[in-house]
Amino acid sequence: MGLNVFWDNSNIWLVGRKVCEINEPGDEALFRIHFAHLFDFVVNDRNVDFAYLGGSIPPNNDDLWQRFRDLGVVVAQQERGAQSGGEIAVDEAIQLAIADRILDADEPGTIVLLTGDGNGYSEGKGFIKKLEQAIKHGWEIEVVSWDAGCNRYLRTFAEEKGVYRSLEPAYSRVSFISNKRWASKT
Template sequence: MSSESFSPSRVSSDEEPVYEMANVVKKYGTEELIEYLRSKDLKLTESHFEILRKEKITGPAFLEQTKEDFRSIGLTLGPATVLANVITDLKTSNTPKSNTGLVYVFVDNSNLFIEGKYTVGRIEQAGNFDYQRNSYQLNQLYIDHGRLLSTVLKGRRIGSNSVIVGSRPPPNDSLWDRIRNQGYGVIVYDRIANKEKKADMELGLCIADAVYSKDPGLVLIVAGDGDYSPAINRALHHSWKVEVWFWSSGISGDLMRNSIFFLDNFYRHFTYAYGQDPAGRNYILEITDGETLAKWNDDEVMECFDSLEFFGWWFRKEGPTIYLYFDNKTNSRKAKSWVESNHPDVKVWEIEKRKSWSE
């Protein structure tokens, strides 16, 4: 085999997975093996390499040697020990590690949000109609990242830091409490305007960092861009499992070869709309009691909709007063019963007609 095919520059640790190196070394001839050992800066001299050359030690033969074998062909104790350790490292790293089952989550937040506005808008038939895409676009959509995390984890253990690239979740998003309760932190990279590809590359590098620095687990990516295929393929190559979670209408065909979970089936658990007087939602619950509601954040309101598996839409008015919106009386009354049962200290009023905000 020629040195052109297997020169050391082609098998550096930057380009070849570590656990494949023993298989690569097996293909070396004597000169290729010597060049490989020389590139590792083992403090060996030309006289040591000359012994290997004289004995015609090729890659396959090299991997079968012991320290005693190297001593028997004329190498002194120091170089013999160094070469024996190289062989041990190659054989150890060539054994695939068992999968830990830990889940490492990577979210392209802008990708998630942009496609989510169309998918949820289409399902809920809400928002403005985009004639170019022939779909509703729900610009009032919000994402609760903490509930998203719980949805995709499905009770599994999270491994190390979750990574979000894109718009920074607000301080009151339940993401922070959910991550903190599990003893981990979140790494958030803000997406720079007009730098979409740069942010995609950042997330891809974060995936690669986990793959190379952690024992194999599960890469769970919430994104639909085909640009993530190289990072995903690298993870699979290193004995990792991969799941892709995204909206059905926005996922690249390049990602469809992986385990796919469509967020369309789960959106009520982690998305909601915020804004007053939405069209088509004529059944309203008005919740009042200043002292109690003043302590509520979005998570308390979301809990009502999530528990009932309704898509949440609400608006908070100064007072404080919260309005919950529904498209039918049955759902409105179910929500009223839920609020009264779980929060008996608040007052809930049913409004069956659109109410003027000037009243």
């Protein structure tokens, strides 16, 4: 079985802006992720069986979500809280999708998780818990994250039990600055 990619869009984008602040100070507002290049980096010429992205709206950016769909990614959009404006249940939706994939797949493969979020582990929930469950059911795991924002427990878990891949070396490939710098092809 091939890869099963689970993508926490907000985490990857928000931490990417912080990395931009270090690499290209002053351009954070124009920072963008090149989705196809990031997807190619994650996949690394391997077969993808399933891909899932969790993100929040508003903004209702149909073009953005369509770009993911064009890559073959299942897009799950969650509304933001009316009072707080914050994300509600995006991480939980991704975690449920991981659990469903673990239980529903005919045979184990590799789960690749794009996030740096390790919250909830001490309470027996969260992404690390889902990765533990995947391993228990015979799956291999990879975490792809920005070092600058990866939860230390998530990173250590991935390094000890699977693979951890840093996004910083691919910064110029997976990101661009709108109307200033385009993403490199390598």
